[in-house]
Amino acid sequence: MKYQVGQRITGVINKITDLGIFVTLPKNKFGLIHHKDFGANWLHERQNYHSGQAIRVVVIHNYRGKISLSKMRVNDSQLIDQTNDFLETKKENFLSVLAETVSNSQTEIKKLEQELVIYAT
The missing domain is CATH 1.20.5 (Single alpha-helices involved in coiled-coils or other helix-helix interfaces)
Known part of the structure; x- marks a missing residue:
């Protein structure tokens, strides 16, 4: 399954690092919510998440199997989910x-x- 930009997905947090939050998506795919998605609040926000937690995200980029995700843009009307x-x-x-x-x-x-x-x- 190829995830499309704008697609909303519920994944599971796999790991939290200084780089961001690594998320396991359905069909054994993986994506990253980069720390910049949280802006200047990253150090505070990262404490609100833990491994194994379900998280709703939107695909903002998918190139050669590298999937970039966003938590903050899930409700962004500019990102149209073609699978809706x-x-x-x-x-x-x-x-x-x-x-x-x-x-x-x-x-x-x-x-x-x-x-x-x-x-x-």
Whole structure:
């Protein structure tokens, strides 16, 4: 899986160094939140994180497998997530699309619960 610029991902903090926070991403990929992402607050901010902690990040650069991440820009509207299922949804249709997505999710959860009961017996 190639991560795209703008893609929001939840990863797990692997290591915290003077350089920044190393994050393990899904599919055994790794990325770095450079200490400059935190600005002058890096020394204070690094104390708020620990190895094994889940963290929501955005891909800001991906070149030759080196993935640069940002914590501070997760809500940056300039970084468009091309993998977002709602990207093409018009504002006036958003609520109905969201309701349909919730309904489909609930149906899928019920199926999985039934399969789990069958499997457990």
